[in-house]
Amino acid sequence: MQFSNVCLHDFGYVLPPVTLTSDDIEVRLAPLYERLKLPHGRLELMSGIQSRRLWNKGTRPSEGAAQAGNVALERAGVDRADVGCLIFTSVSRDMMEPATAAFVHRSLELPGSCHIFDLSNACLGFLNGMIMLANMIELGQVKSGVIVAGETAEDLVESTMRHMLEEQSLTRKSVKPLFASLTIGSGAVAIVMSDKRVCDTGHSLIGGSCRANTAYNHLCQGGQNSEQGTLMSTDSEELLRQGIETAADCWHGFQQELGWSGEGIDRFFCHQVGKAHAQALFKRLELDPRKNFETLPVLGNVGSVSAPVTMGMGIEQGQLVAGQKAALLGIGSGINSLMLGIEW
Template identity: 70%
Template sequence: MNLRFDRVCLHAFGHALPPVELSSAAIEERLGPLYERLKLPAGRLELMTGIGSRRLWPPGTRPSDGAAAAGAAAIAHSGIDPRALECLLFTSVSRDMMEPATAAFVHRTLKLPPSCLLFDISNACLGFLDGMVMLANMLELGQVRAGLLVAGETAEDLIASTLQHLLADTTLTRKTIKPLFASLTIGSGAVALVMTRSDYLDTGHYLRGGACRANTAHNDLCQGGQNAEQGTLMSTDSEQLLGKGIETAAACWTAFRENLGWELNAIDRFFCHQVGKAHAQMLFETLRLDPAKNFETLPTLGNVGSVSAPITMALGIEQGALVPGQRAAILGIGSGINALMLGIDW
């Protein structure tokens, strides 16, 4: 797939950070009986993942609530009249319900115009980046002049169900708890982005293109869902997912650089989907990336699903890690396995 854009501007990000902070130490405290039974050392979770804490929403918060809050912030930062937005895409793993589309609830909350095209995109942790591509295509073709992407992830049910299962199942061993422990790295959050066509509103921040790669022979390495008895659970073969994910990312990175013609040393900043410190280290080594050019939020936010890479970029811009005139790459890897990498001239 040839991802090249000439008329697409990134305008303004918005984000919403949940108010509840849950530390890895607090999770281990809740898992005290399991740790004692299996003789697991305290501090194991943070040591293995590099995640000190993650954020959670108050009870009753729906994915559309966080997404709408982030969307309102993005619109305010952009200065664009909400009535000028012609497309709204909701891109999270989490959703309010099966039907209608969660985008419909965000649309109503933000009071966007009835002429605004809206729908959901779902592709595990790559949803937001896929949304950037879909909206960019419409902007490039001139079908819309301005649009909004939103994502709101809610990890509360997953963490609660995982903790309950780990404590209730006394047959679990050090080996059989591994597929469940990856769920404890997940956090909540929301992010949004206004994008425009350059001849409508030129921000000077351009989405240039990118590349994607699929490796679906390994779509069984991370799977999750809900059931009435156990709630939301996810099973992850972390070691295999790490290896196959990096393999897919390497192929995508080669295609990304060939498609855009970008030399490695010409990229000033990287914003990555964040899984854990072992993943980041292997990714940088394999792709020959300078860790000093990476901006991360992993220690304080954990893995925020589809929100992870874009909120990291949003916070990086907010904190001055990416400034006008610099070049950035946003690197996405998701279960499936899929990789999508996008290049931005900021």
């Protein structure tokens, strides 16, 4: 896929107020660690995550998404009356019905003529939303639009810790699929995209590539359990292997589609799972890991928010400047991979 008329404004993001360290989690899980003789420090050692952020109790996904949306709209300076589309892209949602986008739309005071809908695809939802909006812009259907995501990890993290403490039948082997849930964090991000024929920021979405490898859709599954809250089971080792191979196929398509090479890209912003994942990804794709900007140690895995919020923070810190090329590299359960090329 390629785009000719799509420009990006600056990202807006919001980091939740509560910091939960990996040490805090292990102190809470001390009885489990003692029973299974697990070494303290295991969680940070395995994941590379020192801390993750959480919202105050009761915060809805739409609230964080709306806050980030306001930041993005204010930075863009786009007239809200010209916003023709709003897409909410998180794993987390306020409720089954109506669409969470309806709550964000109301909070942002966007016009009644604005298309609004939810788009969910595990950790790739935000990037999928960028493609959907880019298509609408290319077709001349909208002048500008907003992509938002607000992930709320509180229930998953709390339910997982409670289950690990209460389920006495857990062994060193059977507890492994639960640890990935403790790497998850909360956050919110948004971006305004416009038709460069109307408003050219100089930052262009060039195109991208996608791959689906659904033979492995069983490796990471989760949802609401009526008795135990939200739980997720992840075969982390096999998910890493198959995810990397899916990403390698996607990367091959990305290079062919855009005519870009790894050497010509100045900065990479990735969906972040853990340090082992990042190391394996860059080795397999034969990319320079020094070009990878990370927020993993302080934010953890923030689902659909991870890659875009990392890019937003990287831009703020001068890690991507005008005239440079960037690639958003996404891998999500399913398994799916999506990569986007941006000229900043």
